[in-house]
Amino acid sequence: MAGASMKDIKLRIRSVESTMQITKAMELVASSKLRKAKERQERSRPYFTGLKETLIEIESNSSDFVSPYQKKREVKKRCLIMIAGDRGLAGGYNSNIIKAVTEKMQDGMPVCILPIGKRAVDFCARKGVEILTTEFAEAGCISIPDCFTISNLVTQGYLSGQFDEVSIIYTQFVSMLTQTPKAESLLPLKAEGSRKQRESHTLVLYEPSPEEVYDAIVPGYIAGMIYGAMCESVASEQGARRTAMDAASKNAAEMIEDLSLRYNRARQGAITQEITEIVAGAEH
């Protein structure tokens, strides 16, 4: 009897050990993916800050300037870009985003959602909300051209009056341990608060006109915002997964320790019993 239980315990130790191997591997993979996402974001930064600076310059240099991207209008419908993960096992990553989106939808305003990531698509299908496109169901392989496609979709929809406001909901990577869901508005463009009065380039030649230059680079800028949010979300997902897997590995180690103790106790018990039996037999 003691032997059977010893065998059971040994099997359990082995299964927990292999689980731990998996969680450890997932943790390592998450760490390296996280680093890659951060690097990608870093590389793209000069491009997008360049566009942003030009947008701000045009805005602040031309006083009588109007752009359809900038004009506020009555909001009848809003569009949300929702970025979630493809897979679970990432702590609260997906459920936090879903919570944030549900909160945003609470005021009853008609919405349409552009989900990015399998979990986001699933959520929209379950809730029955209008979906702009499901082409971007895999968050893991969203590339820069994809971001431009998304940007073109939403800017076109915005200009044609399909919706009057565009926001993006993503997870901000605060640190290795903290990731918070965040909603940021994309359109209409807000004149950024920090209108730093740089050396004013009032004599800059804008061709064909400031308005046309502005309108031509807005989609690129929006794509940059989306790409930034994408990278940030991927990093957050990996961060959350890393933390979750770290906790799982620790739990597994604890379980193994506990089980080894029980195994040794059972082994000791079996030996003692055997000795007692032999001794009892010899006495007779």
Add this chain to the structure above:
Amino acid sequence: MSTFHLKISTPDGLAFDGKVERLRVRMIDGDVCLLAHHTDYVSAVGAGEAAIVTADGQTKSAACIGGMLAMIHNEANLIATTFEWADDIDLERAKRAKEKAEARIAAAKNDDKELMLASAKLQRALVRIHVKH
């Protein structure tokens, strides 16, 4: 010939950083060629071929699509959405993309959104093929 500093940034990182004699880019309203000491100038990039003549007289061409070009105080900053040197273009891939986009346009018919996406893809493929030749 006098030169000026040119920086080409793309979402994938820096594509070029150095002195050039001349820069030619297809803007939204046609080709523009910048030489040193051009007046301060900002414009949006269209889709087409871009070419630079480096300080040592070499000409290099690339596919350049979308973004903007700024020349401020004799420093040029080309911020391109797509910027691929002719040597890096994968002709076979561009040809495949062209065929795929054409098929999508044929299938789209009245779907404006699809038509817009597919024609943008077609244009990119055509620019790449043109630059490679």
